[in-house]
Amino acid sequence: MAVKRRKRPQTGKSQPPLEAISGFVLDESGAYQKLLNDRVRLGVLSSLAVSRVLTFRQLRDLLGVTDGNLSTHARKLEEAGFVRCEKSFDGRIPKTEYSITPSGQTALKRYLKHMEALINATSG
Amino acid sequence: MKEQLTMHKKLSLRDRAAEDLAYIRSAMDRVEGSSSVSGLGGILMGSIALVTAVLSRPIFDLQAQLLVWIYAAAIAVVVGGLTSWLKVRRQASHIPWDPVRRFCLCLIPNVGAAAAVTVALWHGPGVVFLPAMWMLFYGCGVLAAGTYAVLPVRLMGLCFILGGVIALWMPMWGVISLGLTFGGLHIVFGAWVYFRHGG
Numbered sequence: 479m480a481v482k483r484r485k486r487p488q489t490g491k492s493q494p495p496l497e498a499i500s501g502f503v504l505d506e507s508g509a510y511q512k513l514l515n516d517r518v519r520l521g522v523l524s525s526l527a528v529s530r531v532l533t534f535r536q537l538r539d540l541l542g543v544t545d546g547n548l549s550t551h552a553r554k555l556e557e558a559g560f561v562r563c564e565k566s567f568d569g570r571i572p573k574t575e576y577s578i579t580p581s582g583q584t585a586l587k588r589y590l591k592h593m594e595a596l597i598n599a600t601s602g
Numbered sequence: 603m604k605e606q607l608t609m610h611k612k613l614s615l616r617d618r619a620a621e622d623l624a625y626i627r628s629a630m631d632r633v634e635g636s637s638s639v640s641g642l643g644g645i646l647m648g649s650i651a652l653v654t655a656v657l658s659r660p661i662f663d664l665q666a667q668l669l670v671w672i673y674a675a676a677i678a679v680v681v682g683g684l685t686s687w688l689k690v691r692r693q694a695s696h697i698p699w700d701p702v703r704r705f706c707l708c709l710i711p712n713v714g715a716a717a718a719v720t721v722a723l724w725h726g727p728g729v730v731f732l733p734a735m736w737m738l739f740y741g742c743g744v745l746a747a748g749t750y751a752v753l754p755v756r757l758m759g760l761c762f763i764l765g766g767v768i769a770l771w772m773p774m775w776g777v778i779s780l781g782l783t784f785g786g787l788h789i790v791f792g793a794w795v796y797f798r799h800g801g
Contacts, residue, residue, distance in 0.1 A: 520622065520625065520629075521625065521626075521629045524625075524629040524633075525629050525630070525632070527630065528634055529693050531693070532633070532800075535798075536636070536799065539798070539799075540629070540632050540633060540636065590623070590626070593619040594619075596616065596619040597616055597619050597623075600615050600619075601616060
C-alpha cells in the first residue's frame with residue numbers, strides 16, 4: 479500500500495543558529511531561541527498568533543507536516559507553556575484544539591524583535 | 603581572511619533571520635487566508651443561485667431572466683460578506699485586513715469588467731453570451747483572489763473559468779449553466795472549506 483508523504487518544511491538544521499546579540503539576549507537560558515529555532519514550532523506559534531484556536535488537522539494542513547511531526551513539536555511547545563492544548567469530542571470524533579498562551583505571544587514577539595535586531599546589526 | 607570570515611558569518615546570519623521572518627509572515631498569511639473565506643457563505647451563496655435558477659426558469663425573456671440573476675448576485679454578495687465577517691470574528695484574534703484587502707483588489711476589477719461588458723452587450727444580440735462572460739470574469743477574479751486563500755478557492759475559480767469556456771460554445775444553455783456553476787460549484791467548494799478549513 480502506498481504511503482502518502484507530505485512535504486516537510488525546512489527544519490533549519492543545516493543553517494547556522496541565530497546568535498543573541500548585545501541588548502537583545504532572548505533570555506538567560508536561551509530557551510526561547512532553542513525552542514523557536516525549529517521551523518515547525520515557529521510555524522505553529524506564528525499561526526496561533528493570528529487565529530484564536532486551530533485544530534490539529536488545520537495546523538497540519540496549513541504547515542504541510544505529518545501527524546507525528548506536528549504532535550512532537552506541539553508537545554514541546556505545550557511543555558514550555560507557549561501553547562494550550564484542549565482535547566474534546568465532536569460527536570464520536572476526537573478533536574484537539576490549540577491556542578497560544580500569553581507567554582507564547584511574548585516569546586514570539588521577543589523572537590521577532592531579536593531577528594529584526596540581527597538584521598539591523600548585520601546590515602551595512 | 604578573518605575579515606572575510608566575519609563578513610560571511612554576518613551575511614549567513616542575516617539571511618537566516620530574513621528567511622525566518624519571511625516564514626513567519628507566510629505562515630500568518632496562510633492562516634489569515636483560511637480564516638477569511640467562509641465555507642458556510644459559499645454553501646448559502648450556492649443555495650441562493652439554485653433557487654434563482656428555479657425562479658428564473660419560467661421567464662421567457664432573457665434580459666428579465668438575467669435581471670433576476672443580478673438581484674440574486676447582490677443578495678449573495680451580502681450573504682458571503684456577512685458569513686466571512688462572522689467567521690473572522692469567531693476565529694481570528696484580530697481582523698485580518700490585509701488578506702481581505704488583497705481579496706477585494708483581485709475580485710473587484712473583474713466584477714467591474716463584467717459589469718461593463720454587461721452594459722455593452724445588454725441590448726444587442728451578444729446578450730446570449732453574458733452568462734458565459736460572468737462565469738469567466740468571476741472565475742478569473744476568484745482564481746486571482748485565491749492566491750491569498752486556501753486551495754479550494756483557487757480550484758473553484760478554475761472550474762468557473764472552465765464552465766465559462768464551455769458556456770461560450772453553448773450560449774443557449776447559458777442560464778442553466780449559471781445555475782450549475784454558481785449553484786453547484788459554490789456548494790461543493792463551500793462544503794470543502796466548511797469541513798476542512800474551520801467553517
